[in-house]
Amino acid sequence: MxxxxxxxxxxxxxxxxxxxxxxxxxxxxxxxxxxxxxxxxxxxxxxxxxxxxxxxxxxxxxxxxxxxxxxxxxxxxxxxxxxxxxxxxxxxxxxxxxxxxxxxxxxxxxxxxxxxxxxxxxxxxxxxxxxxxxxxxxxxxxxxxxxxxxxxxxxxxxxxxxxxxxxxxxxxxxxxxxxxxxxxxxxxxxxxxxxxxxxxxxxxxxxxxxxxxxxxxxxxxxxxxIFGSSVVQINLLVDTLIASFLMAGSITWLYFSDRFVELPLALFGVAIATVILPRLSREHAAKTPEAFNNTLDWALRLTLVVAVPAMLGLIWLAGPILASLIQYRDFTAFDTRMAAMSLVAYAAGLPAFMLIKILAPGYFSRQDTRTPVKIGVIAMLANMGLNVAIVVPWVMLGLPGPHAGLALATGISALLNAGLLFRGLYRDGVYRPPPGWRTFIVRIAAAAVVMSVVLWLATPALAAWGDWPALDRVMRLLGLIALGAAAYGATLWVLGVRPGQFLMR
Structure with missing residues (x-):
């Protein structure tokens, strides 16, 4: 659904x-x-x-x-x-x-x-x-x-x-x-x-x-x-505030690039978080810490195995995605180039965005809302500082697309947020990674490298996309997505990762 x-x-x-x-x-x-x-x-x-x-x-x-x-x-x-x-x-x-x-x-x-x-x-x-x-x-x-x-x-x-x-x-x-x-x-x-x-x-x-x-x-x-669960949204609003001073169209470019990142975030990050919050709440109320740990571990593994290829796909195919789906009539090739810059920057933070969604229920299900708010305030202040540190020099140097600096700052602050949430759960003994995580991460990294090389070699230059009919653009894009997914999935299969390992039992 x-x-x-x-x-x-x-x-x-x-x-x-x-x-x-x-x-x-x-x-x-x-x-x-x-x-x-x-x-x-x-x-x-x-x-x-x-x-x-x-x-x-x-x-x-x-x-x-x-x-x-x-x-x-x-x-x-x-x-x-x-x-x-x-x-x-x-x-x-x-x-x-x-x-x-x-x-x-x-x-x-x-x-x-x-x-x-x-x-x-x-x-x-x-x-x-x-x-x-x-x-x-x-x-x-x-x-x-x-x-x-x-x-x-x-x-x-x-x-x-x-x-x-x-x-x-x-x-x-x-x-x-x-x-x-x-x-x-x-x-x-x-x-x-x-x-x-x-x-x-x-x-x-x-x-x-x-x-x-x-x-x-x-x-x-x-x-x-209010702060702990919504820092990403506050950061996006700060981006909108600053973007209102930039070139006309900057807010729209940020909106569309954010929307493409929202697809995997909602489809997997939000969906998994929605499923585990009631489950974690019941397990906490029933005082079953081992089941609580297993549920959180399942969510983290599934999130990571999905977030990495989603991030790479959006980074390598940012331009083709925009050119194939929305570069028609009033949305120009220039708009595509500008929106692609912020899409790449947002995509780099996608794993962090998704991990925040998964880690936060580890606190809220235990009715601990104070810790996430402290972490959220730290991340929000970091985002504001990064906005100034990145965008101001970008504008002063006259570089194109300063709005992409706003997206980059948001991604970095999300990484800080996710890291602090994980550290808190680990420090308090709420979550203890079971054996096998190191091997799992190595396999994910190897599959990511293979997928990146395949997409880098197979993707045509962005300038060519605007000259093709709409159907050709979409079919080529679907082919590249299938190729990247196949390279990632095949590599994981060769390395011993199976779909059945991600079923919640």
């Missing part, structure tokens, strides 16, 4: 790139979309989910059905009230938020600030819809139902595709149709999950009580987790 959702996400991005290109107007939309999306990942998928799922698992394991229902009702009530207030304030303060998150727009003659503020008023309610959707998804995930929440984002993708193809001609400023696509997509996602909650008898009936113990515990766990 995650794969289906991400494929529709790719289709959505192709339609947006081809229909609107990389302009000041698209920069304004992506800022207006990124602000509520950032808050969604911060409060809903990030801090709220990481705090809610362990408490839900605790109530389900140790208390009765009545107590669990009471927890759901009061959590839904508190969440809805809070989100309604935040949404109302966000819509009223839209111009101020644009000044804060995209200060480079202020005072521009092309009016990106006003356009972004107008669209933000439409997109901000998405935060309300999608956060309640995230709660519904957390409930379903906690009872072992993963397919419905994983499929739900398809409705946002379909809504944006419809807005781009059929809604845009109805607006004087066509890009404004995308803002309404976000609004409609958020509502559709929430409505889609309600029947499945009803079927399980877990549909919350929002109620408010200030002294509810379960809600207070979720809030207590959630506050520090």
């Amino acid at each position: 995650t794969l289906i959702s991400r494929l529709f996400g790719f289709l959505r991005d192709m339609v947006l790139a081809i229909s609107f290109g990389a302009t000041g107007s698209t920069d304004a939309f992506f800022v207006a979309f990124r602000i509520p999306n950032f808050l969604r990942r911060l409060f809903a998928e990030g801090a709220f989910s990481q705090a809610f799922v362990p408490v839900f698992a605790e109530y389900r394991e140790q208390r009765g059905r009545e107590a669990l229902t009471d927890l759901l009702d009061h959590t839904a009530g508190a969440l809805t009230l809070t989100l309604f207030i935040v949404t109302a304030v966000g819509m009223l303060a839209a111009p101020l938020l644009i000044m804060v998150f995209a200060p480079g727009f202020v005072g521009e003659e092309n009016g990106r600030q006003v356009l972004a503020a107008d669209m933000l008023r439409v997109t901000f309610p998405y935060l309300l819809f999608i956060s309640l959707t995230a709660m519904a998804g957390g409930i379903l995930n906690s009872v072992g139902r993963f397919a419905v929440p994983a499929f739900t984002p398809v409705f946002l993708n379909l809504s944006l595709i419809g807005a781009a193809l059929w809604g845009a001609p109805l607006f004087e400023e066509p890009v404004k149709a995308l803002a309404w696509g976000v609004f409609i997509g958020g509502a559709a996602q929430l409505l889609f999950q309600i029947p499945f909650l009803v079927r399980r008898g877990l549909l919350p009936r929002p109620r408010l009580r200030r002294a509810h113990d379960g809600v207070k515990k979720i809030i207590r766990l959630m506050l520090p987790a």
Whole structure:
């Protein structure tokens, strides 16, 4: 289901790139979309989910059905009230938020600030819809139902595709149709999950009580987790802020390159983390540390064996991917070159992005949200320092593509974040790598070298791609992906690695 959702996400991005290109107007939309999306990942998928799922698992394991229902009702009530207030304030303060998150727009003659503020008023309610959707998804995930929440984002993708193809001609400023696509997509996602909650008898009936113990515990766990689980998103927002001062199109180039990195991150990193968080929470509640260690070890091995070829594929094929999928009509060859630079930089940090997703549940499942927040603050400050250290000299030297420096800084800070998370789990004895890890890493490295050599020799120069028909581009790209995957997989097979070794038993 995650794969289906991400494929529709790719289709959505192709339609947006081809229909609107990389302009000041698209920069304004992506800022207006990124602000509520950032808050969604911060409060809903990030801090709220990481705090809610362990408490839900605790109530389900140790208390009765009545107590669990009471927890759901009061959590839904508190969440809805809070989100309604935040949404109302966000819509009223839209111009101020644009000044804060995209200060480079202020005072521009092309009016990106006003356009972004107008669209933000439409997109901000998405935060309300999608956060309640995230709660519904957390409930379903906690009872072992993963397919419905994983499929739900398809409705946002379909809504944006419809807005781009059929809604845009109805607006004087066509890009404004995308803002309404976000609004409609958020509502559709929430409505889609309600029947499945009803079927399980877990549909919350929002109620408010200030002294509810379960809600207070979720809030207590959630506050520090806001930083700990969402540092990558904060770093991306900082990138957007700085990119608003760079050449028009920089925000759009960063957006599309980030979206291509998001495919393996969501398909494997987020999907594996979604599966292991309820499992780790149950194993911690049941006091079975050996099972806890085995679950975390399985997730780390599976993540590494996938993250390395995904990283290499995106690095070696960055230009061909962009040229094959979105370099048409308004998205030019120049846009492809610029977006490829940031895609390579983001891809270098992909293993770290994925490991953060896997290691963080090792803390949240034990209701430890303080340690990740400390680590997250360190990584965030490092990212800010790296942004200045990399981008400022880049701009002063007049080198092309300073936006790629922002992506590089994000990847380096993610590596620091993942390293500190792992060190904490190892130091506290929560995770102990079983025997065989050294051999496993050597095999992965050998397969990575073979894959890199094969792709380096087989990939044509980027300049040639734009001259081929669309079908030829896509077929050549698919051939290269298959060749790289075959080289990687065959090398692992020769070295003794088998698919059955990655089954969770």
